Amino acid sequence: MDESVQKIGIVGSGSWATAMIKMLGDNTEQKDILWWVRKEEDLAYIRSYGHNPSYLSAVKVCVKPDNLFSDARTVIQQSDIVILNTPSAYLKDALAAVQAADFSNKIVVSAIKGIIPNDNLIVGDYLTQTYQIPLENIVVIGGPCHAEEVSSEKLSYLTLAGKDQTTVERVGRFIRGRYINTVLSTDIFGVEYGAVLKNIYALAAGICHGAGLGDNFIAVLISNAIREMGTCLSAIDSDVSRDIKTSAYLGDLLVTAYSQFSRNRTFGHMIGKGYTVQSAQLEMNMVAEGYYASACIQNIIQRHQLDMPICQMVYEILYHRQPATLEIKKLLDKLT
Template sequence: MHGEPKIAIIGSGSWATALAKILLNNVEHINWYFRNTDNIDQFKRFGHNPNYLRGVEFDINRITFFDNLDQIIEESDLLVLAIPSAFLHDSLKEVTVDMSHKFIVSAVKGIVPHGNQIVGSYLHETFKVPYDRVGVIAGPCHAEEVALERLSYLTIASPDIKRAADFANLLECEYIRAHVSDDIFGTEYASVLKNIVAIASGIVHGLRYGDNFQAVLVANAIQEIKRFVDKVHPISRDIKSSAYLGDLLVTTYSQFSRNRTFGAMIGKGYTTRTAQIEMHMVAEGYYATKSIHEINEEFKVKMPICEAVYSILYENVPPSVGIRQLTEKLR
């Protein structure tokens, strides 16, 4: 890419909006895909996303809106995917143009249930995107704190460190620090697993367990994540770094964590369906729980926290029973 790359954000939720805000600190213009044309019209009229982070104002002259995926892909060099993983396959199956020569950065933080694949593997197998043209944005970073311009750190992972570094430079600003990694598999799986742990954290909060047990839960969770990512993709990595441990901590403890909020509702007696409806947002961990359970049928990693969440969400085990059984397995 020569000069400023043409960047496309594909997705219209809170994280997509936060990334648009960050990128416009450093690039003059972005392309932005919204599936709903009414939302585009409202955005142009009021100068902000009508549904998410409405306090963030944009100069709409620096944004070209699209409602056609083929068109935005053809007119962009770098694609930032920010569609919830549960809807990614259905959203992208209408794409007919070649994406294999683009640099595609996943900001999805979930598993594509269609085939139980992390986004990097899904892009590689479905759209023939080489792994060195795949990037991953890892936290710890909540969209709401980006909107408030609170200092946050991101990790950009890609097998092509040069591309990762170039994209990281586009994110650096007064309130964002961005670092690079070559671990796209570990960072993606860790991002998926921390959402499941956050649901567990919410459930135990809803059941009125205290901070002491929360600490034990998270201490065991980072070990569980390490066992899984080391089995699935065995490379040298520091599981205590921000992209893994930091992302886990913020997702399990933050007031902005939708997965923790979802879990707390389950712990208080809501059904999964009712909790999803009342949140008005997607808790990625709900779908990830089933996918990880199915993936682990092959790898057989010891994962008591993920299995406890699976039993509660998908096997109708009462939360109080599922967590009580879990307490016997933690150290």
């Protein structure tokens, strides 16, 4: 891959993708950005006014009109670095027309914090299996961060994880800027699975808050959740020495569990208040990744015979329609 070429393609047009477009545009080293926008009407609006009408509509995005596309395959073919930034449930549809050859000799970055439903695969594994992308060409972006704060230029730290540190550093040069710091990591599986798990724990926090429990209890819940996450990550990949207290794991968990911007906490809060899953999904305008992740993580729990009572509680409430108050009561004696 030619280091002098600096074409970056973004596949996705939600709030995080929009914030990332602004973030990359603010970096003076990188101005040649290609953007796939799913809705034709949004695409036309962005071309005319430089704002995404559906997400973060106040944010000015600087993308050349000729670099806006409704075809994801074109964006991928013309880019040197491809950043995938759709909800995990929609990634397969977004890439439906894309061939393995389109990803040849490109760096592929996953900014998706979820598991591909039905396949039960994190995005990195899905890319290697479906498109034969070498793991050395894949970089994962972890938090802690929310799109709303990044777009408001609040100082944020992003963790970039990958097997090849030269590739990770190359991506880091385009990501870091005036309000973005980067932390580099080799724990690609831990960072990606940690991002999946923290969404489930944020759902748990929201459920408990919606059910009337306060900050004192939720602090206990989250302190248990980070230990539960550590147990799960060790079972998935024990070859990497990771500090579960660092920002990619504990930091991302905290911001997702407590922030006003957390869609997973909001979704959980609605469930704790008595909403059905369907009614909560209809009311929200964004995808709560933790809902899909909860079912997928059950396979890992069963495969490794793990004791993960918080994840189990969320799963029982969401998929077996168990009352939140009943499942919370079962959890109480398992927390320390």
